Amino acid sequence: MNTRAQMKIQEMSFMIIALAIFFILILLFYLAVSLQGMKRDVAQSERAGGILLAATLAGTAEFSCAEYTTSVCVDSDKLLALTDHPEYARFWDVAGITVEKVYPAPAGRKVCTRENYPNCNVFVIVNQTSTNTMSDASYVLLCREDYRNQYSYTQCDLGKIIVTTEKIA
């Protein structure tokens, strides 16, 4: 009788240990799944933050279009004026600002100057000199006034503003 009782207690303790291991495994599985999702969310959030930073800069008075007040519209005539004034570079306190035309893009990289505008595709606002940097970009509209059949109209192309900042050591 005594031996049988001992066996029962042993069976019970094995059962409790097995159950505990089973629940721990479930918990580990759940944690692994949720951590994987969390990592993806953090990466997505970092990218969204970068886009927002670049879009905020595009929405400032120095870049934005007069007609459209949204942050996605950048006035390319203003960009051309800014490229002529390198002393403005100190104003933003970033390592580099470049605006590229994405579509329609002329073949090759043509930096915009007064001579080749608007047949160019890159505006260098702040020339990047340092190497330990990271970049954030946001898609924007590159708008300018154009003429056709003696009428003026706003031509908006697709562009990208790239803001480069120094990496924090």
Add this chain to the structure above:
Amino acid sequence: MVGFIIIILMVMIIGVIFLGISLRKSVQGSGVEATDAEISNFMSASLGYVTDCAKDYEPNYRTIEDVIDDCYAKRSCADGRKTCDVLNKTYSEILPNFKPAGSQISAYRMNFYYLQNASADVGESERLDMGFYSGNMDTCQSRKAGMTSISIGEGYIAEVLEVCLKEA
């Protein structure tokens, strides 16, 4: 022994219910899959791109946003072209220049949905007969999606872009 089997069954049922709820949560909101910030940003910006489709006279050109509205209302360009064809052609030219996260697009599918209000769920909304695609999305291994919406009349049109990525 019977008690142990009952416990295992209970845990399995709870696990299946939990898994079902979490999978349903990830699908809700976009109607397709989780939306990507870069693709949504690209789509919002591209809405303002000025196409070569004039409304009545040149140069009264329409933006992509206007062309989507015109395609929904089955209006044509001043030169007689169908606005839905202009929409398809414009995106087929723009998308090869779009490289999300440094990758190239090997296939894409664009769908449009009519929303009663801005917060309506795309998955439960009416899909409009003005979508288009390029390449094979069904066999795609790495896909991303983005969404933007425009206001039309009393409702909204949601534009959902799914892209298949390949290494650049």
